Amino acid sequence: MEITDVVCALCGCVCDDLVVEVEDNEVKKVKKGACSVGKSKLMGHGRIKSPAIRENGSLKECSYDDAIKKAAGILAAARRPLLYGWSSTVCEADKVGIELAEEIGAVIDNTASVCHGPSVLAIQDVGLPSCTLGEVKNRADLVIYWGANPTDAHANHMKRYSYISKGYWTAEGKKDKKLIVVDVRETKTAKVADVFIRIEQGKDFLVFSALRALLLGYEDVVPEEVGGVSKKDLLEAVRLMKEAKFGITFFGMGVTQSTGRHNNIVNAIQMTRAAHTHTKFSIMPMRGHYNVNGFNQVCTWETGYPFSVDLSRGYAWYNPGETSSTDLLVRRECDAALFIATDPGAHFPGESIRHLAKIPVIQIDPFANPTTEFADVVIPAAISGIESEGNVYRMDNIPIRLRKVVDTEYLPDEEILEKILEEVRAIREKEGE
Amino acid sequence: MAEGELLIKNGVVYDPINGVNGEKKDICIRDGKVVEEVKNPKVIDAGGRVVMPGGVDIHSHIAGGKVNSGRLFRPEDGRRGLEAKTKVCRMQSGYSVPNTFATGYRYAKMGYTFVMEAAMPPLAARHTHEEIVDIPILDNAALPLIDNNWMTLDYVKSGDIDLLTAYIAWIIKATKGYGVKIVNPGGTEAWAWGKNCDLNDTVPYFDVTPAEIVKSLGEANEKFEMPHSIHVHTNMLGHPGNFGVTMATYDLVKGIKPSKDRQVLHATHTQFHSYGGTNWGDFESKADAIADYVNKNEHVTIDIGSIILGDTTTMTADGPMEYSLYQITGRKWTNHDVELETGSGITPFLYSGKSPVNTIQWAIGQELALLVKDPWKVALTTDHPNAGPFIGYPILISMLMSKKRREESAADMHSAIYDRAALPSIDREYDLYEIAIITRGMTAKALGLHEHGKGHLGVGADGDVAIYDMSPEERDAGKIQKAFLNTKYTIKGGEIVVKDGEVVATPAGKTYFVTPECDDTLTEEMLKKLKDKFEHYYSVTFNNYPVQDAYVPNPYEIKAPMRG
Ligand code: SF4
Ligand SMILES: [Zn+2]
Numbered sequence: 003m004e005i006t007d008v009v010c011a012l013c014g015c016v017c018d019d020l021v022v023e024v025e026d027n028e029v030k031k032v033k034k035g036a037c038s039v040g041k042s043k044l045m046g047h048g049r050i051k052s053p054a055i056r057e058n059g060s061l062k063e064c065s066y067d068d069a070i071k072k073a074a075g076i077l078a079a080a081r082r083p084l085l086y087g088w089s090s091t092v093c094e095a096d097k098v099g100i101e102l103a104e105e106i107g108a109v110i111d112n113t114a115s116v117c118h119g120p121s122v123l124a125i126q127d128v129g130l131p132s133c134t135l136g137e138v139k140n141r142a143d144l145v146i147y148w149g150a151n152p153t154d155a156h157a158n159h160m161k162r163y164s165y166i167s168k169g170y171w172t173a174e175g176k177k178d179k180k181l182i183v184v185d186v187r188e189t190k191t192a193k194v195a196d197v198f199i200r201i202e203q204g205k206d207f208l209v210f211s212a213l214r215a216l217l218l219g220y221e222d223v224v225p226e227e228v229g230g231v232s233k234k235d236l237l238e239a240v241r242l243m244k245e246a247k248f249g250i251t252f253f254g255m256g257v258t259q260s261t262g263r264h265n266n267i268v269n270a271i272q273m274t275r276a277a278h279t280h281t282k283f284s285i286m287p288m289r290g291h292y293n294v295n296g297f298n299q300v301c302t303w304e305t306g307y308p309f310s311v312d313l314s315r316g317y318a319w320y321n322p323g324e325t326s327s328t329d330l331l332v333r334r335e336c337d338a339a340l341f342i343a344t345d346p347g348a349h350f351p352g353e354s355i356r357h358l359a360k361i362p363v364i365q366i367d368p369f370a371n372p373t374t375e376f377a378d379v380v381i382p383a384a385i386s387g388i389e390s391e392g393n394v395y396r397m398d399n400i401p402i403r404l405r406k407v408v409d410t411e412y413l414p415d416e417e418i419l420e421k422i423l424e425e426v427r428a429i430r431e432k433e434g435e
Numbered sequence: 436m437a438e439g440e441l442l443i444k445n446g447v448v449y450d451p452i453n454g455v456n457g458e459k460k461d462i463c464i465r466d467g468k469v470v471e472e473v474k475n476p477k478v479i480d481a482g483g484r485v486v487m488p489g490g491v492d493i494h495s496h497i498a499g500g501k502v503n504s505g506r507l508f509r510p511e512d513g514r515r516g517l518e519a520k521t522k523v524c525r526m527q528s529g530y531s532v533p534n535t536f537a538t539g540y541r542y543a544k545m546g547y548t549f550v551m552e553a554a555m556p557p558l559a560a561r562h563t564h565e566e567i568v569d570i571p572i573l574d575n576a577a578l579p580l581i582d583n584n585w586m587t588l589d590y591v592k593s594g595d596i597d598l599l600t601a602y603i604a605w606i607i608k609a610t611k612g613y614g615v616k617i618v619n620p621g622g623t624e625a626w627a628w629g630k631n632c633d634l635n636d637t638v639p640y641f642d643v644t645p646a647e648i649v650k651s652l653g654e655a656n657e658k659f660e661m662p663h664s665i666h667v668h669t670n671m672l673g674h675p676g677n678f679g680v681t682m683a684t685y686d687l688v689k690g691i692k693p694s695k696d697r698q699v700l701h702a703t704h705t706q707f708h709s710y711g712g713t714n715w716g717d718f719e720s721k722a723d724a725i726a727d728y729v730n731k732n733e734h735v736t737i738d739i740g741s742i743i744l745g746d747t748t749t750m751t752a753d754g755p756m757e758y759s760l761y762q763i764t765g766r767k768w769t770n771h772d773v774e775l776e777t778g779s780g781i782t783p784f785l786y787s788g789k790s791p792v793n794t795i796q797w798a799i800g801q802e803l804a805l806l807v808k809d810p811w812k813v814a815l816t817t818d819h820p821n822a823g824p825f826i827g828y829p830i831l832i833s834m835l836m837s838k839k840r841r842e843e844s845a846a847d848m849h850s851a852i853y854d855r856a857a858l859p860s861i862d863r864e865y866d867l868y869e870i871a872i873i874t875r876g877m878t879a880k881a882l883g884l885h886e887h888g889k890g891h892l893g894v895g896a897d898g899d900v901a902i903y904d905m906s907p908e909e910r911d912a913g914k915i916q917k918a919f920l921n922t923k924y925t926i927k928g929g930e931i932v933v934k935d936g937e938v939v940a941t942p943a944g945k946t947y948f949v950t951p952e953c954d955d956t957l958t959e960e961m962l963k964k965l966k967d968k969f970e971h972y973y974s975v976t977f978n979n980y981p982v983q984d985a986y987v988p989n990p991y992e993i994k995a996p997m998r999g
Contacts, residue, residue, distance in 0.1 A: 007978040018979045093565060104520055125508050129767035129782070133627075134558065136774025136974035141627060163974060170972050171640075247628065275768070278758075282629040284770070302506045303498075303535045303566050306513035306528030316519030317526045320510055393565060393986075399500055399771065401561035402975060403983055 004033070009404045010040040011090070011387030014289035014397035015156050015163070020044070027408045029388065037157030048369050050382035061380060066413060066421075073340070073364045073379045074425030077106050078433075080338035080362075082314070086327045087344030087366075088112040089294035091383075092392025092404060095415035096293075096300040099342065102423045105430075107314040109336070111327040112297040113290070114309045116349055119322060120258040121287040122298065122308050124267030131274050133250070133284045134398045135162070140169030141282075144246035146182045148270065149206065149256020150288045153190035159288070160191075164252070171247075180242055184209070185256060199239060204261035205229025209236075210269035216240040217276035244280045254288040289397035292387075296395035331357050340364040342415060343383075347372030366418055383415045390414035437930035437942075440465045440473040443900060446481030447907045449867050450488055451876035452891035456868045457907050462486065464898035467928040471894055479931075481902050484923055487871045489548030489899030491890045493878040494666075494703050494738050495819040496750055497538050498552050498566035498577070500559045501779040504769050505532040505748045505820070509783060512748060524938050525571075531747040531820040539571035540938045541826055546901025546922045549889050551882065552577040553666070553703065553818075554618060554752050556773045557584070558975070560610035564946070564986040571941040572932050574889070574897075574991075576882075576948060578666055579612035580752055580777040582620040582648055585972070586965060588641040591651045600655040601961035604953035609981040611948040611990075613882075614663035615656050618752040619670055620648040623778045631755035634670050634680045645670050646687055653688035653699060659951040659995040660694045662883025664736075666701045672756045673707050678721035681708040682728050685735045693734070694998045701881055704740025704818035706800035712855075718792050719855035722799045726806030729813070736881050737807070738814035741800025741831050742793065743823020746785045751821065754778035775972055786823065788844075791851035796822075798845075798856035804835055805863045810872040814881065828874075829919035833912040835865040840912035867907060887947070887993065898929035904936075946987045951995040 008020035020035035022044060032041045053069035054061040064072075077083055085108050088096050103110035114122060138145070145164045152159040160166045168175045183195035184206075192198040201209050205228070212228040215221070217240055226233050243249055251274060257266045270285060277283035289295050298308040305311045307320035310327070323329060327346075330336045331354030338361055347355065348371065358376065365377035368385045384390040389410035395401050413421075443462040448455050463473040496502050506513065506529060515530035516537055527537035542550055550570075555563040555577040563577050581587055581603055590599035603615055621638035622631045622645065632638055634645050649667065656665050669684040671677040681702070688699045702708070711721040729735055749760060754770055757780025761768035764784060772778040786793045800822065807813045815832070819825040834841050838861075845852050845859055853859055865873075879890020888897035902925075905918035921936030932940045969977040984990075 007976045009979065019976050097569070101525075104526060122507070125769070126510055127767065129508055129761075129769040130504075131768065131770040133770070133772035133778075134774045134974065136558075136972065137627060137772050139974055140774060140972055168971075278629070282627065284772070298507070299503055299562070300565075303503050303569060305526060306506055306517075306534045307510055308507050313526070317517040318513070318528055320513070391985075393561060395562070399504075399559065399562070400975065401559060401565065402979060403561065403985075 005407050007405070008407060009387055009402055010036050011292045011394065011404050012040050012043045013156050013292055014294065015158050016292050016394060016396040016402050017158050017162060018402050022407060024407055029408060039157060044388060050367060050370050050374065050380055053382060054380045056378045069379050069381050070418065070421045071425055073381065074422050074429060076338050076362045076364060076379065077340065077422065078426045078429040080106065082336045083108040084327055084330055084336040084339040085110045086339065086346060087342040088297040089291035090343035091415045092293060092386050092394055093296045093300050094392045095419055096297045097304065098416055098419035098423060100301060100304050102419060102426065103313050105423060105426055107316070109312045109325055109327065109330055110301070111310045112294060113344055114294055114298055115322065115326040116328065117255055117290055118258055118287050118294070119309060119326070120264035121267045123264040123322065124271060127268050128271045130271060131278060131284055132286050132398070134400055135396070138250050139163050139167045139172070141171050141248040142250050143172065143178055144180050144242055144249040146184065146249070146251040147191055148184040148251055148253045149260065150252050150254025151185070151189040151191045152288065155254070156288060182239060182242065197239065197242070199231055199235055202230035206257050206260060206266045207262040207269055210266065210273050212236050213240060214269065214273045214276045217243065217273065217280065243277050243283070246281055249277060249281060249283040251285045252288050253285065286398060293394040295397055295399065296393065299395050328354055336361065338362045340366070341373055342366040345371040345373050347375065366415060368412065381418055382412050383418055384410045384412040386415065392416070437928055438466055440476035441479065441898065441926065441929050442473050442476035443479045443481055443486065443902065445483055446486030446902060447483060448486045448892065449871040450892045451868060451872045452880065452885055453893045462892055462900060464929040467898050468888070469892050469894055469896045469898055479924060483906055485867060485903040485905055485907055487546065487901045488875045488890055488892050488896070489901055489925070489927065490546050491875045491878040491882070491884060492547055492550040492816065492825070493814045493882060494553040494816045495550050495825055496553055497550055497819070498535065498570060499555055499563035500771065501750045501781055502532060503566065504771065505750050505781050506534065508767060508769055508781070509748055523941060531824045535566050535569035536571060539573050539941070543572045543925050543927070543933050543938060544921050544936060545828060545919060546903065546925050547573065548899040548925070548927050549574040549884065551613070554616055555579045555610060555612060556752070556777045556779070557606055557610045558773050558776055560612070560982050561986055564611060564982060567946060568988060570944065572927055572944055574944040575946055576613035578614050578616035579606060579610040580616050580618055581606055582617040582652060583623040583777050585775045585968060587648065587652070588624065588638065588643055589964070591647050592641060592643045596651060596654050597957055598961045599651055600658045601953045601957040602965065603655055604659070604951035605958065605961065605965070607949055607951055611946065611982045611987050613947060613949050614661055615652055615665045617649060617652060617665055618668040618777070619672065619756065621645040622670055623752055623754055626754040626778055627772050632670060634683055649684055650687045653691050657691055657694045657699065658998055660998060661951065661995045662695070662886070662949060662993055663881070664693065664698045664701050666703060668703050668751070668753060669708050672753055673760070675710050675712040675714055675718045677708055677710050678724055681725060685728060685732070689732065689734055695883060697883060698736040698881060699734040702735055702737045704816065704821065705737040705803055706740040706742065706796060706822060709799050709803065715792055718795060720795055720799045720802060720857055722802035723806055723857055726803055729807050736812045736814070737803065738816040739800045739803045740816055740818035740822045742786050742797040743817055743827030743830060744786050744788050744797065745823065746783065747820045747823050748781065749784045749821045750779065750781040752777045752779050754780040756780065757782050760784060774974060775968060788848035791849045794849040794852050795856050797848065798852050798858035801834055801841065802857050802861065804873065805861045810869045811877045811880070813873055814878045815873045829916040832870055832919050833916040836870065836915055837912040838862060838864055898926060900926040943989050945989045945991045947991045947993060948987065949993045949995050952997060954997060
């Protein structure tokens with residue numbers, strides 16, 4: 003059976019025009035729409051087979067009920083629990099996660115805190131002039147990728163939405179557009195750019211400042227070379243920006259995670275505001291996981307804040323740097339952790355991992371990963387977007403509903419969390435809180 | 436809806452839709468609806484207090500993409516409203532951009548039981564609905580933005596009103612929306628190129644004018660028995676001298692016959708559109724001119740969009756307007772243009788009584804309410820959070836009811852109020868009956884919700900009741916304000932949700948949406964064009980676009996047949 007309009011649940015592009023062939027309740031083929039990474043996710047493997055609880059150092063398979071009871075027991079007893087991940091699952095699950103965090107007074111945080119968290123902080127400082135990806139597709143005649151390499155990380159981005167896509171005022175595709183890539187090395191994306199600006203590592207802030215100054219007409223204050231870029235090249239970039247009818251900067255973790263962090267993004271946004279005095283100009287973070295934005299959205303409308311929210315006081319306390327997951331772990335404050343649809347084992351600094359090894363850890367995930375190696379309770383989940391449906395937010399805030407294309411016996415994240423929450427409430431009721 | 440019976444006795448009832456003006460009257464409720472009599476009820480003794488139907492807000496921004504972007508980029512606003520969870524309530528945050536839970540609780544505490552989310556970008560409609568589900572207690576609906584859509588612009592240009600009709604039917608259904616929202620017609624499309632449009636300018640590349648858009652949508656809306664008229668945010672919002680454009684817009688639809696017994700055009704947050712002068716220096720109130728127009732014509736209703744002094748978060752689909760505001764203040768600014776449909780801008784703003792402009796703006800909203808003679812033509816709003824947060828409604832009620840309070844306030848504000856506004860010279864004071872009209876009777880009628888049990892307490896109406904902790908004789912403005920901020924009781928569908936100013940239950944609200952029933956052949960023909968737009972220009976597919984049923988777990992459908 004052929005299923006159309008299938009949505010890829012992998013990266014922030016959330017491509018929604020996939021065509022897949024399903025037979026015997028299995029995805030046999032991805033016929034259209036997906037990039038190679040998206041394809042391999044849909045074809046899926048490496049599942050966690052059964053719920054399991056660690057006993058004497060090794061995981062022993064058990065029933066869902068036992069694993070959920072065990073997880074609830076750990077969370078109900080914890081004084082400073084951390085609930086982390088949330089970016090590769092659906093908003094419906096994120097909502098239950100926040101309710102669980104509220105119930106047990108946990109810190110809840112998503113992967114933004116180690117990728118685009120600085121972008122959020124910058125937005126809180128200066129705002130974000132942006133647009134949907136379809137606006138870029140139809141109007142943009144100048145596309146800038148800065149510290150982002152979509153060819154590898156968001157393979158369909160240029161084709162569906164930006165440089166290569168064809169839209170209303172861009173019917174000729176890339177013939178109608180200019181592509182500028184700014185990066186510290188010549189990435190694959192840089193190779194296809196009209197203009198590649200190679201900057202020195204950690205000099206993004208300076209280069210943004212120089213461009214800002216030029217856009218605002220202060221050519222005299224810009225030296226002959228800034229961050230490894232000649233003034234001539236900067237002037238040429240500014241000329242392209244001013245001449246564009248509609249410009250967009252997409253920035254990636256090359257900017258958020260390099261020296262300057264959120265200050266880089268503030269400056270990038272200020273550059274956009276400066277460009278906006280000449281022409282229409284927008285800017286957008288290249289969000290990584292397919293629903294990293296969705297968690298930030300749900301967390302914001304429910305708690306008032308997008309991530310790193312401490313609910314131990316009963317109301318939301320937000321102070322990234324104090325309340326983000328890595329801070330909590332490095333301070334060895336947290337005494338139990340739940341990881342959902344993420345792999346801190348691979349992404350967190352070593353110091354935090356050492357602390358995690360000492361405290362009870364619960365993992366909810368369809369797939370095994372390095373975190374499984376030290377998790378005390380492992381709960382397998384249905385794969386969102388293949389085995390279960392739900393809402394996600396694309397990198398440009400557009401909500402799209404993931405489709406379910408095959409059946410499964412595994413429970414969706416949402417249901418697992420609801421059961422844990424129910425069990426936690428039962429325990430607390432018994433204890434009279 | 437609560438099962439069982441409830442009797443509210445000894446209340447002094449203000450139920451304008453049924454002409455009940457301060458009568459001592461019992462209210463009987465069974466299984467969530469108002470009934471003639473009850474047998475074994477739970478009894479609430481209102482003890483001579485003021486009783487009204489649950490409030491109905493006609494225009495407020497409480498859910499969706501821009502509201503959430505407002506929350507996200509203003510953690511400092513979040514901190515202004517932190518409250519810990521209780522046994523009944525979830526955590527709360529925010530003042531001008533409260534979280535979803537606080538939104539439900541705070542409205543309910545003011546005696547409101549229905550709120551219209553006033554701007555839903557169709558492409559992001561799922562977001563609006565996701566948030567609405569998280570707003571407790573309140574019944575709700577949302578107005579999709581339909582005026583800058585390329586489909587609309589194309590049909591306006593070609594003059595195909597029938598196909599435009601088919602399109603608005605489709606998009607209202609696809610978004611589970613309630614009616615036709617218009618925000619800076621043409622101007623928001625122009626903003627995608629960094630430009631704006633006045634009423635008779637040509638929209639870049641589309642060869643239509645805002646005036647043509649308003650007129651065409653006005654005609655198309657009346658092809659159905661829509662509960663609500665077109666709901667219009669006119670061009671040039673916030674510009675000195677815009678009152679002429681505002682009235683010219685009203686005039687565009689004057690000849691159109693409404694398909695139901697209601698206005699043809701609801702003009703929203705009219706305060707922002709009643710400006711005289713040529714610049715901020717000679718800026719003055721033209722509320723008198725606008726009120727005069729409304730007094731002389733029957734086809735227009737307005738809501739006031741009155742200012743609450745202090746810091747707030749402005750947000751609208753009118754992208755260019757937010758950009759100009761940000762240029763004035765230099766504060767943070769978010770913009771989000773939405774492909775083929777609309778846009779939005781957000782920026783914080785401080786309304787200060789020391790500023791001559793803000794002072795005059797503050798006067799204009801109240802002048803509109805006081806100068807429009809028939810309260811059935813005017814609704815109380817702050818265009819939450821644009822002119823101020825909804826939590827300021829009780830302040831406005833006390834102002835409208837007390838000339839003394841207005842005088843005291845004006846004395847503390849910029850003296851421009853005495854030269855360039857009319858407020859100090861107006862003696863009128865609202866009575867409770869009129870307050871009930873502009874906060875529930877008129878709003879329910881203008882939205883067509885009175886036919887669905889909202890805004891009144893006649894037999895068959897929803898058992899939504901507000902009991903305010905004040906006697907009908909109360910004249911002290913401070914006490915009036917306090918009473919309207921926290922009810923003695925709010926009852927929603929027969930269930931007590933607020934008692935003594937505390938939320939005691941949080942049932943889920945219903946989402947009202949309209950299904951315009953369009954002729955199949957027209958729809959087929961329209962779909963050819965629409966599918967082409969999806970094929971080539973949208974970044975999501977046609978099949979993934981409509982809001983799935985899962986997003987509206989508590990639906991209330993209103994069918995709008997084509998006019999015979
Ligand atoms: S670009 Fe991203 S969303 Fe699109 S198919 Fe590839 S992995 Fe999936
Ligand atoms: Zn509004």
